[in-house]
Amino acid sequence: MLSVRCCDMYKNIRAAVVGSINMDIVLNMEKVPDVGENVLGTNYGYACGGKGANQATGLARLGAQTKMIGKVADDANGRRLLENLKKNGIDFSGVATNGTQTGLAAIIIDGEGRNRIVVYEGANAEIDPDEAADCIDENLDLLLVQFETREEVVIKCVNRAIEKGITTVIDCGPAKNFALEEMQGATIISPNESETKALTGISPDDGDSILKASEILKKRSKAQFVVLKLGERGCSVYDGESLKIMPTYKTNVVDTTAAGDSFTAALALEYKRSGDIFAACDMGNKAGAIAVSRMGADASMPTVEDVEKFR
Numbered sequence: 256m257l258s259v260r261c262c263d264m265y266k267n268i269r270a271a272v273v274g275s276i277n278m279d280i281v282l283n284m285e286k287v288p289d290v291g292e293n294v295l296g297t298n299y300g301y302a303c304g305g306k307g308a309n310q311a312t313g314l315a316r317l318g319a320q321t322k323m324i325g326k327v328a329d330d331a332n333g334r335r336l337l338e339n340l341k342k343n344g345i346d347f348s349g350v351a352t353n354g355t356q357t358g359l360a361a362i363i364i365d366g367e368g369r370n371r372i373v374v375y376e377g378a379n380a381e382i383d384p385d386e387a388a389d390c391i392d393e394n395l396d397l398l399l400v401q402f403e404t405r406e407e408v409v410i411k412c413v414n415r416a417i418e419k420g421i422t423t424v425i426d427c428g429p430a431k432n433f434a435l436e437e438m439q440g441a442t443i444i445s446p447n448e449s450e451t452k453a454l455t456g457i458s459p460d461d462g463d464s465i466l467k468a469s470e471i472l473k474k475r476s477k478a479q480f481v482v483l484k485l486g487e488r489g490c491s492v493y494d495g496e497s498l499k500i501m502p503t504y505k506t507n508v509v510d511t512t513a514a515g516d517s518f519t520a521a522l523a524l525e526y527k528r529s530g531d532i533f534a535a536c537d538m539g540n541k542a543g544a545i546a547v548s549r550m551g552a553d554a555s556m557p558t559v560e561d562v563e564k565f566r
């Protein structure tokens with residue numbers, strides 16, 4: 256059993272996220288339109304998002320000291336997104352504000368909570384790789400990256416963190432075949448199902464395909480652990496020798512947006528705290544299950560107290 260107060264579990268962990276910051280425009284509808292079809296929406300709203308910012312919020316809500324490294328523009332969306340990082344207690348001194356236009360995501364959500372997302376990268380594509388990597392120093396314990404910024408930025412930052420002995424977690428969203436060979440030896444690499452397919456050519460549909468895809472990812476990245484996010488099936492962990500599937504928790508699915516971001520933040524923090532990859536996956540499963548039961552991207556990220564109550 257933990258001997259610290261649950262809300263203090265992660266307070267000594269100094270984490271950083273290099274990644275995207277987007278304004279999300281979210282439209283709900285019963286059924287998404289086919290080509291040429293018009294449908295009526297049931298609701299819409301704006302939400303603070305971006306895979307990077309969502310993961311930073313996930314870390315901060317769980318109590319870690321969190322720094323965001325990225326880029327927005329000095330426009331209305333950029334200012335609102337910085338305000339939101341501040342509200343969540345995130346150090347945004349690593350966010351440049353001289354982008355041409357702040358990133359935007361258009362998200363449509365159907366009656367079953369499933370999303371489809373179109374991202375306009377904007378300032379996220381203008382992050383300077385050297386400036387971002389220079390924010391990664393010995394004062395950090397943990398680095399999270401995703402693939403929603405330029406490949407060069409991710410590669411440089413991951414290699415800088417590995418050189419400095421910082422625990423490094425690579426979330427592989429959105430789906431693309433990334434040059435994993437250029438960043439060898441991260442701590443955890445974690446794609447979801449479509450990202451696994453894009454990186455390995457294999458859909459992780461059953462035990463055999465999950466193992467095969469995990470072996471390829473391990474070989475390509477030389478990461479210590481391969482953790483596949485398998486949606487409602489939970490996740491799998493592969494360490495180069497054995498594979499374990501960890502089922503997730505049943506919950507009422509309202510909006511799956513950012514469930515993976517919530518999972519990755521919780522996985523990374525618990526692994527950094529305990530060094531136990533299975534406890535980390537369980538924490539990720541819980542955080543992801545809570546996130547899908549709530550509307551929004553960063554707004555759906557749980558606190559440690561939420562996770563405790565969920566048990």
Ligand code: RIB
Binds near residue numbers: 278305359428512514
């Ligand atoms: O992972 C969810 C995020 O993907 C959304 O917040 C959206 O901004 C896109 O980047």
